[in-house]
Amino acid sequence: MNKSSLSLFPRLYLGIVLTVILSITLTRFVVEIYSEREELNFFIRDANYILDYIEDSQLAETAAKQPNIRLPFPFNIEFSARFVDLKTNEQVCTACEFLKTVDNQHYYELEEGERMMQAKLAGLNRDVIIYEKLDSERSSEELSAMDAEMDIGQLIFFLQIAVISLFLGLTIYRPIKKLQAQIKALIHSHRLFGEGNLTIKADENIQKPLDELAASFNEMARAIEENVKERDIFAQAIPHEVRTPLSRIQLASGLIRKKSQDLDVLVLLDDLDSYIVDINELIGQIVEFSRVNEHKDIEGEQYQNIKLRAFVESRVRMLANAHNKSLVLAIDNGLEIIANPIYLRLLIDNFIKNALNHGKEQIKVSAFIINKQLTIEVEDDGVGVPVNDRATIFIPFARLDKSRSRITGGLGLGLPIAKAAADKMGGEIKVSDSALGGASFSFIQIIHHK
Incomplete structure (x- = not known):
């Protein structure tokens, strides 16, 4: 339509x-x-x-x-x-x-x-x-007098029409202009709220029925604000409350390891330590996911000029040392972008972690700018992602395999964190088949400044 x-x-x-x-x-x-x-x-x-x-x-x-x-x-x-x-x-x-x-x-x-x-x-x-x-x-004088009288009559008529039109126009225009301003103010409030200013409220002292719409919006905004506050408090409380007993479990595991020589007990303690590592990583991802989904920029961070190849190399050195896989960078040394380094780190880290978890032998990281469009692409030679599942993988804790191992399947928050970071950076993520045989994850962003 x-x-x-x-x-x-x-x-x-x-x-x-x-x-x-x-x-x-x-x-x-x-x-x-x-x-x-x-x-x-x-x-x-x-x-x-x-x-x-x-x-x-x-x-x-x-x-x-x-x-x-x-x-x-x-x-x-x-x-x-x-x-x-x-x-x-x-x-x-x-x-x-x-x-x-x-x-x-x-x-x-x-x-x-x-x-x-x-x-x-x-x-x-x-x-x-x-x-x-x-x-x-008629004489010429009479004709002139008649023409003048006719012109005056037409002028009076048009003046009357102009005055009536002006009066009608002002009578109708002023309330409509006021209505337009009130609607624009409501739209502005909605836009600010959608951009993350949860404290914004619409002016309810406006004409009917817009006042009802403003009141309804304010009621909804208050409910959402309270819900987000509760969620943030919950997300901040969980890591603290979980890590305290987790530390005690680690302490108990260490004491048992020192006092016991039973091989079955030691194997069980190794599994327990592995679970503790998984829980710690899960807690860290929950904190990251909560922070990146806040309706405001991460405090203290600003957008910076970043040399992309050096930035990616530093992340690769930190993430790929424990993996025996070939990782190739296809990024020009002179490529610079303006970005929030925290969002960029979350995006690239989780792309690379996902590729390391699912790739068999080869991983490729590419980045380029064509026609003011930045593309950061991470490919692997794994099994790929079925087309019908490409939206599901960005849902928190949704995994295509049944494994909870951080080595094979991850913990289910990596790609949702990457998507949240991409949204903060004003870009989008696309999933496709890789030339290496596995999956290709691409971050695409239109460059508005350079």
């Missing part, structure tokens, strides 16, 4: 403008129709008054000698009248538009827009026509 290219409020403003224009056009059309009808009524009234004057003045007696009729002031300013010889059913003019008939008097509109009345006088074979003066009958 295609969405309109204009957002709600521009479309609303456009609708208001079109509505005002349509209203003005319709108003003018209606006013013109009403004015024409009223002008015709005024003409009928004046023409009948002039007709009565002609009958009362016995001007019909002079019709044969003088067809043009001299009208008294002030009718002689706007009207003309004369006698005409017409045959039966003959029209007074063929180019006229017939308007109506009232009391056997016919009314027409001339080509130039003036109105005319045709009437019969009793006992006279001629008809009387009374019409509004034509432009050809």
Whole structure:
């Protein structure tokens, strides 16, 4: 479904403008129709008054000698009248538009827009026509005065329309503008909350029904904030509470190892030590996962210029010494990026740990920038990741194998930590098949600064 290219409020403003224009056009059309009808009524009234004057003045007696009729002031300013010889059913003019008939008097509109009345006088074979003066009958001074009067009338009309439009526009625009500002403030609150500012609250002192939306958002925000605080407290308490008895177990294991020479007991103690190492690593990963998922940057860390090859080499030396696997770096010595070193370390460490756990003999780490897009890729020659499982592996504690060994299967938090770090860095992780035969994990980020 295609969405309109204009957002709600521009479309609303456009609708208001079109509505005002349509209203003005319709108003003018209606006013013109009403004015024409009223002008015709005024003409009928004046023409009948002039007709009565002609009958009362016995001007019909002079019709044969003088067809043009001299009208008294002030009718002689706007009207003309004369006698005409017409045959039966003959029209007074063929180019006229017939308007109506009232009391056997016919009314027409001339080509130039003036109105005319045709009437019969009793006992006279001629008809009387009374019409509004034509432009050809007026002097230049009269025409100039009429044009000026018409211009003033149009100007007044347009000024009235402009004032009405301005009043309507301001009346409608101000509440809509206020509504738009309140909606933008709500959107801003939602955006800040989504970016991690859990203390943000929307202003509830706004008009209905937005106040209900703001109140609902604030209630949700408070619930989420409390939930996150409880989660953080829980995540911080678990390592402390677990490590205390774990230290006692390690102490007890050491004492038993010193006092016992039984081989079965020593083997059991070796397994116990291995479990303690796993639990310590799990605790460390839980702490890392909790910290990287906080809705704020890690305190005290800033984004830095990092020489990527040297950074990766330092991580490889720390992680790969205990593994008898070939690890190849394909990173240019001059490649520099701007990144938070903590997020970058978590990303690369967990990529490499995952490859060391699942790769057979070969691991390859690549990094490059093409068209302002940074790609960091870690490949292995393991069994790979089935397409249907590529989303599952980023869920905490979800593993594709049943092993809990940190050597073969990991503890289930490495890739979720890598994904959380990638999100913090503004990039994404893609999983695909590697040319080495196993899996390829790629971090992709658009470079906005250089």
